[in-house]
Amino acid sequence: MAAPTVEHSRTAALLPRIASLQAEPARREAVALGLVDAVLDCDDETLAAALHALRDARARAGGDPEPAGWLDAAIAFAYWGLERVPSQPAVARGTQAHDFLSVLDGPPHLGSAELSRLLDTDDTQVSRTGRRLLERGLVTRRKAGRKAFWQLTPRGRRALEEAPAPRSSNSEFWQEALRRGFEAASGDEPGEPREVDPTRERIIESTLALHMSRGIQATKWSDIAAEADVPVETVKALFPTLDDLVRSCGQHFMEGLGLPPHDRAPEVFTGASSESERIHRLVETFFGVYERGADGITAARRERTDVPALAESMDELDGAFHALVAEALRPQRPDSSSVASVTALTDLEVWRTLREHGATPDAAVEQTSAAVERWLELRPAR
Numbered sequence: 001m002a003a004p005t006v007e008h009s010r011t012a013a014l015l016p017r018i019a020s021l022q023a024e025p026a027r028r029e030a031v032a033l034g035l036v037d038a039v040l041d042c043d044d045e046t047l048a049a050a051l052h053a054l055r056d057a058r059a060r061a062g063g064d065p066e067p068a069g070w071l072d073a074a075i076a077f078a079y080w081g082l083e084r085v086p087s088q089p090a091v092a093r094g095t096q097a098h099d100f101l102s103v104l105d106g107p108p109h110l111g112s113a114e115l116s117r118l119l120d121t122d123d124t125q126v127s128r129t130g131r132r133l134l135e136r137g138l139v140t141r142r143k144a145g146r147k148a149f150w151q152l153t154p155r156g157r158r159a160l161e162e163a164p165a166p167r168s169s170n171s172e173f174w175q176e177a178l179r180r181g182f183e184a185a186s187g188d189e190p191g192e193p194r195e196v197d198p199t200r201e202r203i204i205e206s207t208l209a210l211h212m213s214r215g216i217q218a219t220k221w222s223d224i225a226a227e228a229d230v231p232v233e234t235v236k237a238l239f240p241t242l243d244d245l246v247r248s249c250g251q252h253f254m255e256g257l258g259l260p261p262h263d264r265a266p267e268v269f270t271g272a273s274s275e276s277e278r279i280h281r282l283v284e285t286f287f288g289v290y291e292r293g294a295d296g297i298t299a300a301r302r303e304r305t306d307v308p309a310l311a312e313s314m315d316e317l318d319g320a321f322h323a324l325v326a327e328a329l330r331p332q333r334p335d336s337s338s339v340a341s342v343t344a345l346t347d348l349e350v351w352r353t354l355r356e357h358g359a360t361p362d363a364a365v366e367q368t369s370a371a372v373e374r375w376l377e378l379r380p381a382r
Helices: 009-019 025-040 044-061 065-084 096-104 112-119 123-135 154-161 171-186 198-214 221-228 232-238 242-255 262-269 275-303 308-328 336-345 348-356 361-378
Strands: 139-144 147-152
Touching: 009 025, 009 044, 025 044, 025 065, 044 065, 065 154, 096 112, 096 123, 096 139, 096 147, 096 154, 112 123, 112 147, 123 139, 123 147, 123 262, 147 154, 171 242, 171 262, 171 308, 198 221, 198 232, 198 242, 198 275, 221 232, 242 275, 242 308, 262 275, 262 308, 275 308, 275 348, 275 361, 308 336, 336 361, 348 361
Parallel strands: none
Antiparallel strands: 139 147
C-alpha cells in the first residue's frame, strides 16, 4: 500500500518519529500518543499514513523480537482505529465497491469464491476490489491456506449506511465504461473483456466523428452509413434508435478517456508527497482527458439537454470530475464551494484557452496547477 499524502501538523510530526523508532526507542511513547490522538479525532488520513510507515518500520526490524513485538502491536492498533473512524470518501450505490460491501453485510465471513458467485464476476475482480476496500479499512481479510475470507468492518458498515443514492438507473453502465478505460490506462487487465464486432465498432467510430463535426442531432443515418461504408439497413439494425446509438458511442468514448470512475479516484493520488503534487496530478489527469476527448465533450455539452442518453453520460462524466477534485482536496477537508471553484479552474475551457494561445500540454498543466495552488492559498478561511 502506497503512503497516503496528508499535510497537517499531526502527520508531519508523527511520521518522522516512526521512521526513527529503531534509532530512538524513546520515541515509542510519542508515536503511541499520536496514534491515540488520531483515533480520538477520527483522523483517517494520519492513521492510514502511520499504518504504512509502521509496516515499513516492521519490515526493517527483521527478526529482532523486541522492536518487532512493539511494532506489531502498534500496527494492530492503527488498523483497528482505521476500521472504526468515519469512512471517507463515501461509497456510492451502484458501484462495484458498494455491491461488495452489501454482500458482506450479513454472513460472518465469505470466501472469495462465494463472493465471486454472488457478485457475478471473476476472482480477479473480487481480489482487486477487495484489496482497495481493505486498504481503506472497510473490510478485513483472513487467509486459511490458499483461501481468503472477507468480513465487513464497523467502518465499512457505516460506509454502507451513508452511501449516496446512484445518479441514474444506468449509472453503473457509464461507470463501467470509465473503469475499463482507467484500468487499461493504468496497465490493469479488465476482469471480463468486452466482445467487439468490427462492423459495429466502425459504425460507432464513424458516428463519433460526424457528431463532433456536424452535431449529434444533425447527423443522419444515411450520413453514418456512407461514412462507415455500410448499408443504412445495417446501421438501423444494430442501433434501432438515437438513444441506442448515443449510448454505444458514449460507452466507446468514455473508455478512451482514461478518467477514473468515482470509486477509483483515490488511486490517482497514491504516493503523492505534498499538496502541490496532488494538485499537479489532478490537473494533469483532467488535461490528459481533454487532450484525448475535448471535441467529444464539447459536442455532448452542446446537446445534452436534448438527448436523454447524452444527458445521462454527461452527468456521470461531471460526477467523475467532481469526485476527483474532492479527492485531490480531501486532506484540506474542503467544502462544496471549494470543490466547485477548483472544478471551474480546471475546466475544459481553461485548457482550450491555454492551448489555443500556444501553451504546450506540459506548460498548460504547470500554469493551471500554479493558478489553483495560488487560489487555495488566498481563499478566505472557512
